[in-house]
Amino acid sequence: MSIGQTIKHKTQALKGRVTERIGRTTRNRRLQRQGRTDRLSGNLKQVGDKAKNAFKR
Template sequence: MNLGQAIRNTAQTAKGRIKETLGRTTHNRRTQREGRTDRSMGNLKQAAAKARKAFKR
C-alpha cells in the first residue's frame, strides 16, 4: 500500500464518521447509513492492504 492509497482510505473513513454523525444529529437515516458504509469501506480497504503487505513477505 503506497502513501496515497493509505491517505485516501483514511480520508474515506473520516468522511464516513463525519457523515454518520451528521445523519445522527439531523435524524436523517439515509445520511447515517451512507456514512456507516463509507467508514466500513475505508476500514476494509485498509485491512486488505495490510493483509496484502503481510503476504508479500
C-alpha cells in the same frame, strides 16, 4: 501499498464517520447509512492492504 492509497482510505473512513455523525444529529437515516457505508468500506480497504503487505514480506 502506496502512501496515497493509505491516505485515500483513511480519509474515506473519516468522511464516513463525520457523515454518520451528521446523520445522527439531524436524525437523517439516509446520511447515517451513507456514512456507515463509507466508514466500513474505508476500513475494509485498509485491512485488505495490511493483509497484502503481511503476505508480501
